[in-house]
Amino acid sequence: MSRLIVVSNRVSMPTPDSAQGGLAVALQAALRESGGLWFGWSGREVEKFNGSVSFDEVDGVRSAVVDLEPQDVEEYYNGFANRTLWPLFHYRVDIAKYDRTFNAGYQRVNRRFVEPLHVMIEPDDIIWINDYHLIPMGMLLRERAVKNRIGFFLHTPWPPTRLLVSLPHHEQLIRSMFHYDVIGFQTAEWLESFHHYCEHELGASIKGDYIHLDGMMVRAVICPIGIDYRDFVDGIGSPEAQSIADRVRRSLRQLTMIIGVDRLDYSKGLEERLKSFEHLLHQHDDLHRAVVLIQVAPPSRGEVEQYQKVREKLNELAGRINGEFAEVDWTPIRYVNRGYARAELTALYRAARVGLVTPLRDGMNLVAKEYIAAQDPEDPGVLVLSRFAGAAAQMSEALLVNPYSPEEVADALHMGLKMPLGERKRRFNALLQGIKKQDVHWWRAKFVDLIQNSEVVRP
Numbered sequence: 001m002s003r004l005i006v007v008s009n010r011v012s013m014p015t016p017d018s019a020q021g022g023l024a025v026a027l028q029a030a031l032r033e034s035g036g037l038w039f040g041w042s043g044r045e046v047e048k049f050n051g052s053v054s055f056d057e058v059d060g061v062r063s064a065v066v067d068l069e070p071q072d073v074e075e076y077y078n079g080f081a082n083r084t085l086w087p088l089f090h091y092r093v094d095i096a097k098y099d100r101t102f103n104a105g106y107q108r109v110n111r112r113f114v115e116p117l118h119v120m121i122e123p124d125d126i127i128w129i130n131d132y133h134l135i136p137m138g139m140l141l142r143e144r145a146v147k148n149r150i151g152f153f154l155h156t157p158w159p160p161t162r163l164l165v166s167l168p169h170h171e172q173l174i175r176s177m178f179h180y181d182v183i184g185f186q187t188a189e190w191l192e193s194f195h196h197y198c199e200h201e202l203g204a205s206i207k208g209d210y211i212h213l214d215g216m217m218v219r220a221v222i223c224p225i226g227i228d229y230r231d232f233v234d235g236i237g238s239p240e241a242q243s244i245a246d247r248v249r250r251s252l253r254q255l256t257m258i259i260g261v262d263r264l265d266y267s268k269g270l271e272e273r274l275k276s277f278e279h280l281l282h283q284h285d286d287l288h289r290a291v292v293l294i295q296v297a298p299p300s301r302g303e304v305e306q307y308q309k310v311r312e313k314l315n316e317l318a319g320r321i322n323g324e325f326a327e328v329d330w331t332p333i334r335y336v337n338r339g340y341a342r343a344e345l346t347a348l349y350r351a352a353r354v355g356l357v358t359p360l361r362d363g364m365n366l367v368a369k370e371y372i373a374a375q376d377p378e379d380p381g382v383l384v385l386s387r388f389a390g391a392a393a394q395m396s397e398a399l400l401v402n403p404y405s406p407e408e409v410a411d412a413l414h415m416g417l418k419m420p421l422g423e424r425k426r427r428f429n430a431l432l433q434g435i436k437k438q439d440v441h442w443w444r445a446k447f448v449d450l451i452q453n454s455e456v457v458r459p
């Protein structure tokens with residue numbers, strides 16, 4: 001059997017209480033199953049990059065990591081990845097920053113990753129590169145005569161062509177993707193945008209799954225990521241879950257709980273979410289002292305200004321709304337800036353009557369799937385989900401909302417809070433089926449199969 005080498009910007013080994021993001025959670029599950037190797041950045045800085053690799057194994061996941069130097073982290077990670085591509089890929093051209101040093105750092109770090117990686121590759125290995133941080137890596141590996149099968153999976157949205165062309169040198173970056181054998185997207189919408197770009201900006205032609213360009217060919221497919229459903233459900237009965245469930249139950253008393261769990265990121269629509277909750281409280285006096293929103297939002301990418309701004313804004317907003325509505329014995333919003341262990345999250349999700357997932361744009365959104373997986377089948381909660389999350393394409397039985405409209409979100413929240421048991425069960429059962437069928441193991445097997453078995457034309 002071929003060995004799987006998974007590559008992503010950050011290698012996050014399993015830890016009890018970190019907020020890891022969907023990619024890390026899914027890749028840990030995939031690697032535990034396949035026994036492969038995970039390569040990427042350690043998350044640490046060294047004074048001078050030296051390319052030395054540290055190996056580790058935690059909980060059945062093997063890793064190989066390199067440290068980066070401060071300039072790399074600033075230009076590549078905080079710069080091109082998180083100030084340029086992340087906002088652009090989430091349709092936020094208004095805040096995307098274009099700076100030549102960012103692009104130079106991005107290219108440099110991709111080459112720095114390729115140096116130690118290419119010597120580790122054995123002839124039968126399958127290589128799976130993840131996310132926007134590493135788009136040029138396939139081409140750089142080919143330049144070092146790597147002939148192995150290489151796939152690329154994008155966890156984020158792919159933006160419309162009219163936005164993407166605002167990126168300086170966009171053709172160069174996207175052309176480099178034709179060195180992959182397969183490219184995976186979360187939804188049909190992102191794949192369509194990719195097709196549109198390739199046809200209209202590069203002059204490529206599309207034949208079924210395959211895109212042809214100047215003697216090169218790449219297969220581009222939809223392969224939606226799932227959650228580790230079994231592992232997640234097993235967490236429900238654990239002592240950690242029981243302990244936090246007891247604490248929450250005691251503190252809730254008669255209150256009905258709404259939950260939000262997100263990295264603290266402007267793409268997650270947290271400001272709009274709090275304002276929608278405020279609107280709900282304005283509209284429905286009967287919900288005062290009856291409902292509470294628990295919003296868990298661990299800080300993320302704190303060196304980037306836009307993340308600092310959203311953090312400040314949320315502190316202010318949560319304070320203002322609580323100040324406006326709170327009573328001596330009731331605080332409407334519990335805003336928590338920390339990570340929780342996975343088992344604890346299951347208990348939080350399960351205690352909530354409504355799961356509130358309202359990103360302004362999201363590649364997939366695993367929290368939506370986790371919320372459903374954690375529910376009690378005899379008394380399930382209701383998912384209120386942004387129609388702009390990739391997950392909405394698979395989760396039509398959720399209450400789908402426009403996250404920019406406080407009225408629409410507040411109406412859906414009200415409907416969720418009042419929904420009769422029969423309808424809750426019907427929607428839950430339909431959603432659960434999809435989550436079980438297309439779980440993270442299905443996703444891994446499908447994408448690995450695509451990498452292994454696609455037709456290949458190399459220039």
Ligand code: ADP
Nearest residue numbers: 018019021022023025262338339340365366367
């Ligand atoms: P993204 O990848 O953009 O962060 P996703 O919703 O796809 O968004 O994935 C987020 C992942 O991170 C989920 O698996 C979720 O459980 C996890 N996560 C988010 N917030 C926390 C937290 N406070 N504690 C622990 N895990 C968290």
Ligand code: F6P
Nearest residue numbers: 010020021022023024131155300
């Ligand atoms: O899922 C999208 C993503 O950007 C991943 O690539 C990343 O690991 C995760 O979010 C968390 O972000 P970061 O690694 O920047 O903390």
